[in-house]
Amino acid sequence: MKISKNQDVSNSIPTGSMADIIFLLLIFFMVTTIFKMEEGLPITLPRAESGSELERERLIHIWADRFNRISINDKLISVESINPIVASRLKENFSLIVAFNIDQRTKYQLVSDVMDQLKDANAVNVTFVSVGEE
Template structure:
């Protein structure tokens, strides 16, 4: 039996380094493929050209007045009647209004102290309803 123990083992006593490159390249390629650079998202608007002022008949304007607490006051053209709404109801409102008057323009007037996100909520609603004619203003007293 002691003779058998003298037999040389065929198993190498070194760590196999030849596959290391494969592992490293695999990692390299994995990260190359899975890396996505974050693309910016947002709501696009077109600002008016400097000095451009369009005269619009009052009956074609839908006033959306954004108050500091996030409540939106809706006024149609010349009428003094005010309807209070939440920003998320704007989408439905716009769809309804624009079928009655295709020339309608949304005038978003935001209170100077209202947080920006309420204006974005209203703009979001208008974008969701595919509104294109939007005017952004600050509420003046």
């Protein structure tokens, strides 16, 4: 019996099941991977224990929402307009109280920008409005 030494050896990689293997690896890593969301510091906002009503002449409301919109007394404004508006109201009534209502999902950069504008306007009575007791 004669053994032939000239056998053709194929150098190709079988790719028929390659898609199945890749799909299974993809599912494996999707199932076993843990996605960690960075959310900043865990804080608990204060709850109001008691409160009193203020006269409307002494109070100005600033609202900031999570879409970076700011309003003063129900009028939409930009961050740069806070300083002149609050400064003119402070000239009328120096004991003006600024009530700052912030959505809990508002970015801190917006809060910082608003506080800088209030500081530039010399607003010293700034109150952060908290959630009422349930």
